[in-house]
Amino acid sequence: MPIRPCYSLPGYKTKYDDVDLITIRENTEGEYSGLEHQVVRGVVESLKIITRQASLRVAEYAFHYAKAHGRERVSAIHKANIMQKTDGLFLKCCREVAEKYPEIVYEEVVIDNCCMMLVKNPSLFDVLVMPNLYGDIISDLCAGLIGGLGLTPSCNIGEEVLLLLRLYMVLLLILLESMLRHLDLHDKADRIQDAVLNTIAEGKYRTGDLGGKATTTDFTKAICDHL
Template sequence: MAIVESSLGTASSDGGLQIGVMNGDGIGPEIVPAAVAVADAAAARAGIRIDWVELPFGARAIESHGTPIPDETLEALSGLDLWVLGPHDSAAYPAGFAADLTPGGVIRKRFDLFANLRPARALPGVAATAPGIDVLIARENSEGLYADRNMAVGSGEFMPTPDVALSVGVITRAATERIAAEAFRAARGRSGHVTIVHKANVLRLTTGLFRDVCREVAVRYPDVRVDDFHVDAMAAMLVRRPEQFDVVVTENLFGDILSDLAGELAGSLGIAASVNCSSSRAMAQAAHGAAPDIAGQGIANPVAIIGSTAMLLRWYADRTGRADVRAAADRIDTAVATTLAAGVCTRDLGGVATTAGFTERVLADIATS
């Protein structure tokens, strides 16, 4: 693994890549290096060099810089298009940081990472509640009911009295158009089907606007089949008939809930990959949290962050047309699937492999593929 201190961009003159990496908290320092090692090996097999720009972040950055997301980290990220972010445990930060935007939230907001793309697919060797599931949830990531994302100044949650709490939900045409476009573009590379999820029978103006704008965007993609569901019906149908869905596009809160449900239906949030992206930048970030209760024990499941890193490389390949980067991403996914199919998995999936043991088996498969 090549670590460099600074970067001038994502692609270097020799075709190599420069990727920012932030290990994060809890199990992050165990699983993120596993993803880096796997991506390095797959890239090397494709003839690509990756320089990893390691940046201070999270609890360790508080100790060294007095803040979980130092200015120097944000400045370095500005010079890169691709980043890998480990989980953060902001609830455990000192009290002075409790009211601050989470460090991941700072990154999302500063760089306008408006799309959270979360696939859920049953993998060989993993006991899935829904073995037929293979969906991509395109979650709008910049507004909705989440208080850290819907106001330019102040919080979207407030209490006029100690006994009354209010929350502001924001849905805009502009934000809906761009997440819808992401969903329809993704569907063209999958099964050509988009499902719009809303609650327009009750939230007529807000999620009604979301549904209607998505339908307007659909007109530009006549080759993609479109339908829509209320969010409660969608949750039921994901459990009952998940195989009928391909790409699901929805607003922030609904997308967060449905993607966690889909991840569990596929077998575990421990295998739930995710990227946060804009039209020009992308950040790999597993859907699960920091799991501080098992940190340092060497038993954390690295599948989700490894899969997220493969998604990151595939996002870059799609953006640049680089077949070699796409081949590296495919090699990562194949190696993980092969390892799981052989029964090698961590404790949360019913196996006995350590984090390091699982990673070594994936690396061995990449070396011989």
């Protein structure tokens, strides 16, 4: 399942300076199940698949992540007011898992309202968990809050494999940090994170994707100097 942390970078000015949230997306089913066909000429149909097994799996991971990383709130994003069966099952599974984590605040937010809340006050959110299509869209929206996709690592975590995606200069280092945290090497991850944030905040060595003119060699040297 794709995990995308989005947090404001000190010294890199955007519209918001208090973003610190995690999007967790189920990505094996939903509208992206690939089940489409033509009913008759001029009419096509796409099937949305939601299963209890996949919903419980992503909900369990979201709450486990929140607890392990000191997060206080999990928000289930849905459209169950319209898709009562599919998103209704997803929410039912989220509620079932939430009962096992009484220390975590659980809420359900309709995706329409979620989008509005994110652009008005993203600090209202902590961990967001959602079905496939919603996660694809919301995670990109969240990336825009902090400066773009070039600043948001994306990890696709399965039971046996951790896949790290998006190779920009900053992301390469943030992804390394994410991998180290996944391996419980938090001290080393903290050193890398601090070096990246301090280099960006310093403002002297920013690459083109951050609005600067520094080369990747300059940026790398600055990172090493801050380690």
